[in-house]
Amino acid sequence: MAKSNGNESILVVDDSTDTLEMLERNLKSKGYRVFTVQSVAEAIKILDVTPIDLIITDIKMPKVSGFDLIEHVKENYKNMEIVVITGYPSIGGAIRAVKIGAEEYLPKPFTDDELFSVVQRALEKLLMRRTMRDRLQKVPSAPFGIIGKSEQMRKIFEAVEKAASASATVVISGESGTGKELVARAVHYCSSRASAPFLPVNCGSIPENLLESELFGYVKGAFTGAFETRAGFFQTADGGTIFLDEISETSAAMQVKLLRVLQEKEICMVGSRRIQKVDVRILAATNKDLLDLVKTGVFREDLYYRLNVIDIDIPPLRDRGGDVLLLIGNFTSKFAAEAKKKEPRFSDNALEVLKNYNWPGNVRELENVIQRLVIMNEESIIDVPDLPSLMRSSICRELGLNRTxxxxxxxxxxxxxxxxxxxxxxxxxxxxxxxxxxxxxxxxxxx
Ligand SMILES: Nc1ncnc2c1ncn2[C@@H]1O[C@H](COP(=O)(O)OP(=O)(O)OP(=O)(O)O)[C@@H](O)[C@H]1O
Ligand SMILES: [Mg+2]
Missing domain, CATH: 1.10.10.60 (Homeodomain-like)
Incomplete structure (x- = not known):
């Protein structure tokens, strides 16, 4: 949990001067800025002119009670926590105070340690809420359209810039949905090849017997059905970039051919022996560990080293900290605008669940979840029960909320x-x- 920095402003409201003095002395000794007043009316005046982080208030006071102060604060100030002080007979009052918005209550008499731990807890909650809200603020411009402010993503942005200014081949690795294709596009569009084509080829989805003719083209009569000469991806992408997605799925025979293209920068169309020079940069992606496949003999070692001149390893979303909230904010705006709907808000609890979920499908999964929530939801606030049940149950297990x-x-x-x-x-x-x-x-x- 976030740590308070110890110099927050605290307003103490109590009609008893003894209590005020005691709280002021103790809280000041910890470095907090402390304001003390004896009535709700005076408290409201201070709130008008001074930014306050935490209010500690008595409930029973002459004229206006602490309940009214809590209601006033909840209506007018979002970024403030409230702790109520209660005498023994009014435990029911404490419960009511918590119901209308107080964060914690402190039953009298209390020790200094009890006071400090309640204050610390309330301030930590406040900080956590503020951090969540800050992170939900959208980034004005996402570099290369890739959203992320985490240290891990900053390193990826640096790697993209370096890769874009070089001409070597790049292997982009990462779990499914982490943004490998997005990164590949960024490398291409930031490079000097940007005005030539970027051609993605999914090596896993093109049947083995067609991959060669798709990549290198074929001449008329090369095989049954080859009624005309056709260019392949390499000719079409001349001057540009080919993105070989799921490179680990290529057969042994295809790997030899790719090695030749990388070494000689030349290709032969299927059915022809004429060698053509091509100027194409290759970027490859994999969600498997290529080195493991080299060790087990599934992937050629020489091809691996030819491809892996620059490597960019994209971390899974669950390791990118605050990026989850940033992505939620951006996708929510995007899909609300697309659906011509008012942008919904997420409750703090819902954000907490989304933040703690482990996102096995990474950014793609998050994008789909937010799109569904925005489209299906008619309320202005998205709360925990609106989230997919899979997420709710995993968080319930973690928090021990699956008890009867x-x-x-x-x-x-x-x-x-x-x-x-x-x-x-x-x-x-x-x-x-x-x-x-x-x-x-x-x-x-x-x-
Ligand atoms: N950092 C990001 N910011 C914004 N959108 C992102 C980000 N990362 C991924 N996306 C989006 O998530 C989806 C998946 O990204 P992408 O296709 O690049 O992932 P991938 O790693 O290639 O996945 P797979 O391994 O399944 O092919 C896309 O819609 C992409 O635009
Ligand atoms: Mg992909």
């Missing part, structure tokens, strides 16, 4: 009993049930 109500109840009873050192009368009072019900529940727990 009975399990949670039993655990809570256990905590309360421990807190009152086993005193059932006190525990029943806190739990809001009578002693008999508590006894029955304990019996159930142990049966």
């Amino acid at each position: 109500l009975a399990e949670v109840e039993a655990e809570h009873i256990g905590y309360v009993l421990a807190g009152v050192k086993g005193n059932k009368t006190q525990a029943a009072k806190i739990l809001g049930i009578d002693r008999k019900t508590l006894r029955e529940k304990l019996k159930e727990k142990h049966s």
